[in-house]
Each structure stands twice: as structure tokens, then as C-alpha cells.
Amino acid sequence: MTVFARRLALGPKQQDRLERASLLNAACLSGLSVMFLGGAWLPADGAGHRAGPVAAFAVALAGLVVFCLGCAAQVMVAVTGKPAFLLAKEKATGVRPRSLGSDAPASAGTEVSVYRDDADSYAQLRRYEVYVDGKRVGRLRRGELVNIPVAVGSHSVQVRISWCSSGEVPVEVGSGERVSLICRAKPGARTDLGVVTRRRDGFLLLREV
Incomplete structure (x- = not known):
């Protein structure tokens, strides 16, 4: 999906639509799986039952058609936003509660700010x-940046994606103070797939700046 978006030079709005149309992504992957299944079914030397190669070719062709239709639908949804029923409802982002971790109201300007590094690939x-x-x-x-109003005192901050996360970072926020943090994936995360299982709680990096 990332390579797909890069090649088409999609803007943030189009990328958001592409992400929300997860059903189409699943259709593309299913089409590829069926196509490879059909290819693996083909006899290497043409031996076997007469109907075998024909059926395998039909399966592979069906998978290719599903894959191509899914890709075309992704382009259409990303560019036009239609058909709308393929788009999952957008979840609210940004600030949620005014006060976290305490029953006391947050003081004016007292907040934690978390920024995702724009160099995070x-x-x-x-x-x-x-x-x-x-x-x-x-x-x-x-x-992107999110500012979270909090109560004065100690808090813990963490970022997560799927089953992976950063460690919990403790912060101390004074009255009218903003504590800023930056997050990104651990270097090499894109190529070292084993890090997902070896250090799931250190997959993302979060630090105070």
C-alpha cells in the first residue's frame, strides 16, 4: 500500500481514503493468493488429468481479474471517494478527554504534546x-502532532500500532507547562521483520524533546 501511494503521488486526503478502503486491499491480496494457487496447480510437464491444466489456468485467471479489479477500485476510491460504502467510517482523532489520570481539572495550557517524526518511513x-x-x-x-490537556502532575505516555508499542515514558507536567515528545519506529523496522516478535514493546521509539 505504501509503494502504491508513492507511485501515484497521492495527497493526505487520498491516502486516508486508501487506508479506510481496507476491504479492497483484502480483495487485492486474495486475488494474488488465488492467482499463485492456480499457478502452483499447473502440472510442470503437462502430465496429469486432461482437465487439470485448464482448471488451474482458470483459477489463476480468476485471481488475476480480482486483483486487477481491486487495484482499479482502489484508484477510483482514493481519487473520487466513491463508492462511499467501501470506506470505513473515519474515527475521531486528536484530543479526547480534558483531564487524564486525575479527577482534578486540567490547568489552562497544561498539556502533553506528541509529534510523529515526518522522517518516519x-x-x-x-x-x-x-x-x-x-x-x-x-x-x-x-x-502529525496531537496536544493532550492533562492535569498537573505525573503521567505516563505511550504510542502503539497493532500489537507493538513503545515503552511507557513518564512525564512530569507543571501548571501551564507543555511537555513535548517525539515518536517514530525503531530504525530498521521495515526490513527486520523479526523485531516485531522479539521486542514488541520497543518497536516504536518515544522520547521527550
């Missing part, structure tokens, strides 16, 4: 989820 079409004191308070694309 991992999962560019997906959002990182931001948690403060165990509660989800926002979601971030690459280059």
Missing part, C-alpha cells in the same frame, strides 16, 4: 495510537 498509511495513563487520546499519521 514505517507504516506511512497507518496511524500510531497515543495513550496517556493507559487511555487512548489520539492517533497520528507521519508528520
Whole structure:
């Protein structure tokens, strides 16, 4: 999906539509799977039952058709936003509760700010989820910033994607103070698939700036 978006030079709005049309992405992957299945079914030397090669070719062709239709539908949805029923409902992003981790109201200007590094090349079409004191308070694309009003005192901040996350970063926020953090995926995450299982709680990096 990331390569697809790059090649078409899609803007943020088009990329958002492409991400929300996950059903089409699944259709493309299913089409590819069926196409490869049909190819694997073809006899290597033409031996076997007479109907075998014909049936295998038909399966592979059906998979190719599904894949091509899925790609064409993705382009149409990304560019035009139609048909709308293929788009999942957009979830609210940004600030959620006014006060987190305490019953006391947040002081004016007292907040935690989390920025996703615009140089982060991992999962560019997906959002990182931001948690403060165990509660989800926002979601971030690459280059986006979320400001979360909090109560004065100690808080823990974490970012997550799927089953992977950063460590919990403790912050101390004074009255009228903004504590700023930056997050990104661990270097090499795109190529080292084993890091997803070896260090799931250190897959994303989050630090105070």
C-alpha cells in the first residue's frame, strides 16, 4: 500500500481514503493468493488429468481479474471517494478527554504534546495510537502532532500500532507547562521483520524533546 501511494503521488486526503478502503486491499491480496494457487496447480510437464491444466489456468485467471479489479477500485476510491460504502467510517482523532489520570481539572495550557517524526518511513498509511495513563487520546499519521490537556502532575505516555508499542515514558507536567515528545519506529523496522516478535514493546521509539 505504501509503494502504491508513492507511485501515484497521492495527497493526505487520498491516502486516508486508501487506508479506510481496507476491504479492497483484502480483495487485492486474495486475488494474488488465488492467482499463485492456480499457478502452483499447473502440472510442470503437462502430465496429469486432461482437465487439470485448464482448471488451474482458470483459477489463476480468476485471481488475476480480482486483483486487477481491486487495484482499479482502489484508484477510483482514493481519487473520487466513491463508492462511499467501501470506506470505513473515519474515527475521531486528536484530543479526547480534558483531564487524564486525575479527577482534578486540567490547568489552562497544561498539556502533553506528541509529534510523529515526518522522517518516519514505517507504516506511512497507518496511524500510531497515543495513550496517556493507559487511555487512548489520539492517533497520528507521519508528520502529525496531537496536544493532550492533562492535569498537573505525573503521567505516563505511550504510542502503539497493532500489537507493538513503545515503552511507557513518564512525564512530569507543571501548571501551564507543555511537555513535548517525539515518536517514530525503531530504525530498521521495515526490513527486520523479526523485531516485531522479539521486542514488541520497543518497536516504536518515544522520547521527550
